[in-house]
Amino acid sequence: MKLNTDLIIGFCACPIVNFLLWTSSQSNDSWALPWIVNGIVLALAFLFRPDFGIGYITFIGLTVTVVMIVSVCVMAACFVAIWFA
Numbered sequence: 001m002k003l004n005t006d007l008i009i010g011f012c013a014c015p016i017v018n019f020l021l022w023t024s025s026q027s028n029d030s031w032a033l034p035w036i037v038n039g040i041v042l043a044l045a046f047l048f049r050p051d052f053g054i055g056y057i058t059f060i061g062l063t064v065t066v067v068m069i070v071s072v073c074v075m076a077a078c079f080v081a082i083w084f085a
Contacts, residue, residue, distance in 0.1 A: 010045065010055025017041060 021034040045053030 006049055006051035007055040007058070010049075010052035010057075011059045012055075013052070014056045014059035 017037070018034065021037055025031065025033045042053055042056060045056055
């Protein structure tokens with residue numbers, strides 16, 4: 001049961017951490033802060049709680065997958081709109 005809980009916590013922690021980093025980097029005008037903090041979080045997660053790290057990475061992978069699917073659909077819609085225009 002602990003493994004599933006760590007996966008879910010890692011999955012939920014990723015958007016929360018990145019939203020907080022995004023808001024703080026907007027006010028500080030610091031573009032490197034999110035990259036550094038995410039790297040540290042992932043390194044510590046994989047060292048001490050690997051399932052948390054897997055959940056964290058899973059959210060990033062799922063987000064990239066959804067963005068790619070949406071972009072392919074938009075490109076297809078643009079081609080269809082141009083074809084039938």
